[in-house]
Amino acid sequence: MPAHPDLIADNLFDLRADGAPVLYAGRERTSGRLVFPLPADAERFERVELPERGRLWSFTIQRFRPKSPPYAGDEAFVPYAVGYVTLGEAIIVEARLVDVAFEDLRIDMPLRLTTEPFRLATGETRLTYAFAPEGSA
Template sequence: MAKRTPIDAGLFAGSLDVPRLRGSRCRSCGETTFPAQKGCPACTAQGCEEVALGTRGLLWTWTIQHFPPPHPYAGDADNFEPFPVGYVELPDGLRVEARLLGCDAASLEIGMEMELVLEPFARDEDGHEVVTFAFQPVSS
């Protein structure tokens, strides 16, 4: 398999072969945040621990991005195709914002089950595939 580079190494927990998002859980109040951070936004405690987030959840809201995002968008703005974006509610007590794959305005529905996938997004200077995270509908 060609070498894959994450768009930001801090987003993922462990190997990309089994992708999991890397969040942080407060040792004091148990609230979870993504991306991982040290301080807890819920209770002000410092010193959160890193956790691998669940990979399945329910679509909480969505939209379709119909115009090419301005700088610093790294996608192909010249051959732009509208893409869906949503928040997926994970069992860890948070909703994660993400690009959505394998769905469109006609098929998207609040409450549908989604799963984490990697999305090839660009190529870096060495020709390696740069990947980001996305969610797609769980195939029934």
């Protein structure tokens, strides 16, 4: 898979030709166990595309500035939501939650995969994956 130069990391997710994100996990070849993110060990793990839709399993609001990189830290801090999202029956992933007011977050709410700009400490902006409520813009 060719690396997309604007993504936060290789082998974490990619963009389809239509711009839609796809998230990758690894399936252990011997046991069938899914792990996220996709490990680099291609002999042990095969790449698996995860579902684009899931449900909110748990969440919290990050209300204080993270203490170290990759958070850039030179802009005014704005609290943000972080959640665990169930994707299918076998895996839960951690992600930023976007396009939703904190008071509207609910356990089991339907979510869809999206992208979010992320500014690195170097000043560069990259895309990372996130989840937004089903039906949001």
